[in-house]
Amino acid sequence: MRSHRLHSLRRQDVGKTVELNGWANKVRNLGKMVFVDLRDRWGITQVVLDPATIPIASQLRAEWVIAISGEVIARPTNMVRKDIATGEIEVSATTCQVISEAAELPFPIADGSKIEPSDTTRFTYRYLDLRRAKLKENIIARSTLTRLFRQEFENHDFLDIETPMLYKSTPEGAQEFIVPSRVQAGNFYALPQSPQVFKQLLMIAGFDRYYQIVKTFRDEDLRADRQPEFTQIDCEMSFVDQEQVLETIEAIVQKVLQQYLPDYQPTPFMRLTYDDAMQHYGSDKPDLRYDLRLHRLDAKDFVDGIPDALVAEEAGELVVIAARSCAEKYSRKRLDALQSLFMQAGGKRLAWCKVLADEWKTSIRGGISAATQAVLRTKLALQTGDMLFIGLGASPVLLTAMGTVRQHLAVELELTDPSQFKWAWITDFPLFERNDAGELASMHHPFTMPREQDLPLLGVQPLEAKAQAHDLVLNGVEVAGGSIRIHRPDVQAQVFTALGLSQQEIDSKFGFLLQALRYGTPPHGGIAFGFDRLVMLLTGNSSIREVIAFPKTYKGTCLMTSSPSPLAQELLAPYHIKSLVKPP
RNA sequence: GGGGACGUAGUUAAGCUGGUUAUAACGCCGGCCUGUCACGCCGGAGGCCGCGGGUUCAAAUCCCGUCGUUCCCGCCA
Numbered sequence: 205m206r207s208h209r210l211h212s213l214r215r216q217d218v219g220k221t222v223e224l225n226g227w228a229n230k231v232r233n234l235g236k237m238v239f240v241d242l243r244d245r246w247g248i249t250q251v252v253l254d255p256a257t258i259p260i261a262s263q264l265r266a267e268w269v270i271a272i273s274g275e276v277i278a279r280p281t282n283m284v285r286k287d288i289a290t291g292e293i294e295v296s297a298t299t300c301q302v303i304s305e306a307a308e309l310p311f312p313i314a315d316g317s318k319i320e321p322s323d324t325t326r327f328t329y330r331y332l333d334l335r336r337a338k339l340k341e342n343i344i345a346r347s348t349l350t351r352l353f354r355q356e357f358e359n360h361d362f363l364d365i366e367t368p369m370l371y372k373s374t375p376e377g378a379q380e381f382i383v384p385s386r387v388q389a390g391n392f393y394a395l396p397q398s399p400q401v402f403k404q405l406l407m408i409a410g411f412d413r414y415y416q417i418v419k420t421f422r423d424e425d426l427r428a429d430r431q432p433e434f435t436q437i438d439c440e441m442s443f444v445d446q447e448q449v450l451e452t453i454e455a456i457v458q459k460v461l462q463q464y465l466p467d468y469q470p471t472p473f474m475r476l477t478y479d480d481a482m483q484h485y486g487s488d489k490p491d492l493r494y495d496l497r498l499h500r501l502d503a504k505d506f507v508d509g510i511p512d513a514l515v516a517e518e519a520g521e522l523v524v525i526a527a528r529s530c531a532e533k534y535s536r537k538r539l540d541a542l543q544s545l546f547m548q549a550g551g552k553r554l555a556w557c558k559v560l561a562d563e564w565k566t567s568i569r570g571g572i573s574a575a576t577q578a579v580l581r582t583k584l585a586l587q588t589g590d591m592l593f594i595g596l597g598a599s600p601v602l603l604t605a606m607g608t609v610r611q612h613l614a615v616e617l618e619l620t621d622p623s624q625f626k627w628a629w630i631t632d633f634p635l636f637e638r639n640d641a642g643e644l645a646s647m648h649h650p651f652t653m654p655r656e657q658d659l660p661l662l663g664v665q666p667l668e669a670k671a672q673a674h675d676l677v678l679n680g681v682e683v684a685g686g687s688i689r690i691h692r693p694d695v696q697a698q699v700f701t702a703l704g705l706s707q708q709e710i711d712s713k714f715g716f717l718l719q720a721l722r723y724g725t726p727p728h729g730g731i732a733f734g735f736d737r738l739v740m741l742l743t744g745n746s747s748i749r750e751v752i753a754f755p756k757t758y759k760g761t762c763l764m765t766s767s768p769s770p771l772a773q774e775l776l777a778p779y780h781i782k783s784l785v786k787p788p
Numbered sequence: 789g790g791g792g793a794c795g796u797a798g799u800u801a802a803g804c805u806g807g808u809u810a811u812a813a814c815g816c817c818g819g820c821c822u823g824u825c826a827c828g829c830c831g832g833a834g835g836c837c838g839c840g841g842g843u844u845c846a847a848a849u850c851c852c853g854u855c856g857u858u859c860c861c862g863c864c865a
Contacts, residue, residue, distance in 0.1 A: 234828085235821040250825075266815090283823060291825095308816055311799055316826050319800045319814060324857050377865035397865080424864045425789095548791095548861075649865045758858060 206271075211247025213276055215292045222295060223273040224249060225303070227335070229314045231264050240264060241314070242272070242295075245340070250279075250294040258300045267306035267313055267335075272297045327763040330754055342751045346739045350417060352463050353437055353735075356456040362415040362439055367402035369395060369419075374713065377649070378422040381432070384779040395421035398732060400649060401717055403440040404689055407728040408720050415439035417735065428747040429681065429737055432760050437684075440730030446672045446688050449729045450629055453676070453684070461625075464742065473676070474628040481630050482600065486523075486607020488633070491680025492626040494619035496610045498603065499524050499584060501594065507575035513568045514555060514596055523606045525593045526584040527613050531558040531565075534591060538616070539567070545612055546595060551605035557592040568594075611680065620679070622744045628677045635671040636702070643704060648673045650699055651717075652687040653729070659695065666702045674731065683738045686731025693721040 206225045213222070229243035238253045238261040251272050253261035264270065274297040285291030310328070311321035313335045326333045333339050354364075373380055373394040383393040396402075398420050406414045416438045423432060441449060458470045474492060481490050484497050501522040503510060514522060539556055546554040557572060558565040559581075564572055572580075580586060593613070595606045614620050635654050639645040644666055646652065654662065658669040676684035690696045696718060700710045710718065736748035749755040756762055776783055 230825070232824045232827050233821090234824060237822045237824080239824050239827085241825070252823085254822085280823070283825090285825070288825090308798055310815095312814075312826095314826090317800095317814070318826085321799065322795085322857075324795085325799070327857085374865080379863080400865090422864060425862085427864090428859075430864070646865050651865095757856090759856085761856095763857090 208249075209246040210242055210244045210249040211289055213249055213290050213293050213295070215278060217276045218278045218293060220276045221273070222276055223271065224251065224295060225271045226269070227313075228264055228266055228268045228270060231266055233262060233264075238262060238264065240270070240272075242270070243314075245344075247289055249290045251297050252294050253297045253300055258297060260300055260302060261297075264300075264302075265306065267309060268302060269304040269306075271301045271303055273299045323757075324763065327755075327757055330764050334753065339750065342739070342743050342745065343753055345743050346751050349460065349464060349739055349742065350735075352460040353456070354417070356459050357415040357437075357439065360413065360452060360456060362413040362441075363411055364416060365406055365411065365414050366416065367396070367399040367406075367418070371396045374401075376646075376713075378424050381421045381423050384781055386778050386780075389780045397422050398436065398649075399438050400651065401714075403438060403730060404651065404717070404728065405720055407440055407442045407689075408723065408725050410442075410726075412442045412726075413440070414730075426756070426758050426760060428749075429734075429740065431736065431748060431752065431755055433756075434748070435735040437733040437735050438730070439732070440728060442726040442728045444688075444727065444729060446631070446674065446729060449686065449688070449731065450631075450674060453731055454629075457627075457676075465625075468625075474626070476628055476630050477632040478630055478634065478670075479632065481628075482603050482607075486603045486605070486610055487680070488630055489675065489677045489680055489682045490607075490628065491611065491614065491620065492628055492677075493621060493624050493679055494614050494617075496525055496527060496613060496619070498606050498610065499526070505576070505579055505583060507579060508573045511568050511570055511572070513553075513570070514594065520552065520596050521599055521602055523595045523597075523602055524584065525595075525606060525610055525613065526586060527591045527593065527617065528587070529589045530613075530617055531560065531589050531591045533617070534558070542593070542609060542612060546605050546609050549605035549608040550601035551595050551597040551609075552602075553596040554609065555594045555596070557594070559586050559588055559590040559592065561588045622679075624679070625741070626679055630675040630677055631673070632670045633673040633675070634667065635669040635673075635699075636666050638667070644702060646699075646703065647671065648685065648687050650703060650714075651689045651696070652699075653690045653695070654699075662698050662702050672729070676731070676733075678738070678741050681737055681741060682734070683741070684731050684733040686729065688727070688729035691721065691725040691727050693718050696721060 205223060207223045210224060210226050224242055226242040226244040229241040229248055232239040236255065238255060240251045240253065241248050242251050251274065253272075255261040272295065274295045276293050277296050279292060279294055309332065310325055311332070312319060313332060315337050321333070334343065370383060370393040373382065373392060377397050380394040380397060383395065385391045385393060399416060399418060403414055418436055418438055419433050420436050421433050424430065426432065441452065444452075454473055461468045462470060476490070478488055481488050484490070486498050501524050534556070543554045555567045557568070564577060566572055580592070584592070593609055595602055595609065597605060632655070634647050635652065635658070636644045637647045648671060653672045654669045655672055661669040672688035674686055675682050690699065697710070700714070705713075736751055739751040740746070740748045743751060745751060754762070754764070761767065770785070771783070773783060
C-alpha cells in the first residue's frame, strides 16, 4: 500500500520506511546505480536503486508504473535540489515492483524537453498529454475554480438544479445539434444552446435563485475560444433589478478571484455602456489593459481644412488612435499590414503620422500643417515619438474597424500583459439589430427585457430601444452575458411581434413560455459564464482546448476516438433515418 | 462558405532555386559507467518525404487535386 504521495517527503522524514507508487518520470541509469524520478499527480520524488540487489532497476523505462519500498535518506549536501519540493531527500529502494510497462512514447512527458509535440500528436494521445505538467495544472486549476464558484453560488443561496439535455429545437439561435427520437418516428430533440428557457421556468416555479455548471452545445465553426460543446456557469435570480444582478455576480467573482489568485487586489469592475465602448474602443468587448482610445476628428481639428486624402467620396468620418512611442517600430511593411487589416474590417482608408521633433512624417499627401499639428498635439496630448493612425470610413463600421486596428496595435506593441486582469461590465446594448436579410433580430435573445423607458419604442422605433442586458468582459474577451428577462406576457408578445413572428409561430415555438408567464411570474434576470474562456484567461492560455480535458479539433472531430463516425443504414433504421451519404 | 500557415524516422525539425545512399536532435535497441537530475561515452536499428495525379531523363523539392492539423473572416438568438 502506498504510504506517501510524491510531493510530501521532507528532511524530517529521513529514516522512515515508505512505499511509493507512481510513474517513472525520468530514469537515469548510471550502471551501478539507477535514479528514478517517481511522479504522481502531486509531485516528484527521486528514488535511487542498486541493480546489484534489485536487478529490474536496469530495465526501468520512462512512464512505467512502479511500486517501490525503501528508506527515506538525506541527499548528500552538494546534491540537494532547491528547486524541487522534495529536493532535500531521496528514497533508497529495497524493493521495486513493475506494475505496468509503457510502450515507446510518442513524445516525452517529463518537463525540460525541447520537443513540443504537434497538435495532431497531442490530440491523438490526449491521455499522455494530460500527464504533462502544463495541461495537468490547467485541469487542476479548472477543478479549483469549479469548486470556488460552486461554494460562492451556494453561499449566496443559489440552488443547483439540472435542466434537460434533450430539448426542443429552437432554430432562431446558433446551429443546433439534433438528436433523432426512436420512439417518436420522424421527431427530433435538440441539444440545448443554453438552459435559458428552463431557468426562467425555474424562477416562475419559485426557486428564486438557481445556478448550474452545465454543458451546452452549438454546431458552429470552431475557433481557438470556441468548442461545439462547452461549459457554462448559468444562473438566474428572482425579484431583482439589473443592478442587483451585477452586484451579486461581481461579489461572487471577486470572492473567487481572491481565493484563486494569491496577490489579487480587488478593484470594482469598470462600467461601460455599449455606446461608450463602441465610441472609445471600437468594440463591445474592449480590452482595457491598455488605453489606445479612439477619438473623433472633425473639420475644426484641421486648421487649414481637412487634407484631400482624408475626405471621403461619400459620408466620411475620421477616427484617430494615438499610440505612444512607437514611431520607430512601424516600417512600411507593418503599416501596409495594418492598412489591409483595416480595409478588411470595412474601413475605407487608414492614414498614419509619425510625430517627430522637427517635421512629422505622414502618409497623407501634402502633409499636415504646423497649425494643425499644434491642435492635434494638445487634443491628443502627443509627444515626440508617438504615432497617429487615422481611419476614414462610415459609422458604425469605421468604429469596429478602428477597434480591430486598436487590438492589433496592442499586440504588436506588447501591451497585452496576460498576468493582468481588467474586468468590465458592458450595459445598455441595443435590444435589436438588423440581420443580413434586413430583418429585425434580437441582439441577445428574445426574452431580454427592454429598458422601462424604451417600452414605447417597441412598435415605432425598435432599433432605438436599449435592452437591460449585460456582458462581463475580461481582457477583451466576453466571459459572461445575461439580462433581465421579460416577466410580462404582454411585453413578451410585443417583442415577438416586433421580431416578425406570426401568432402561429409564437404559439408553436414559445407558447409554453407565454403560458407560464401568465401564472404569476416574478421579475427575474441572470447571466451565463463561458467557463472555458474564463479558465483559459485565468490560467494564461490562448485556447480553451488547453483547459478542456478532451476537446475537439478544429473540424469538430476527436482524433483519439475517431468521432464522429458513420453509422450503417441498419443502425440508423430504428431512428427512422435514411442516410444520403455512403459510408466510407 | 472564403483566406493564410503547416504536413519529411516513434517525436520535433533541416533539406524545397529538381540530380549520389534523405540529415540532425530527442526517443528506441545493444554495450560501458556509483551521485545523476536535459546524466555521460561507444555502437546500431528505424522512412509510402500525408495521399492521388501531372510535368521531367530524374520529384521530398515544380504544378493540380485531395485529406488532416491550425489561425482568421463569415457564423456563434
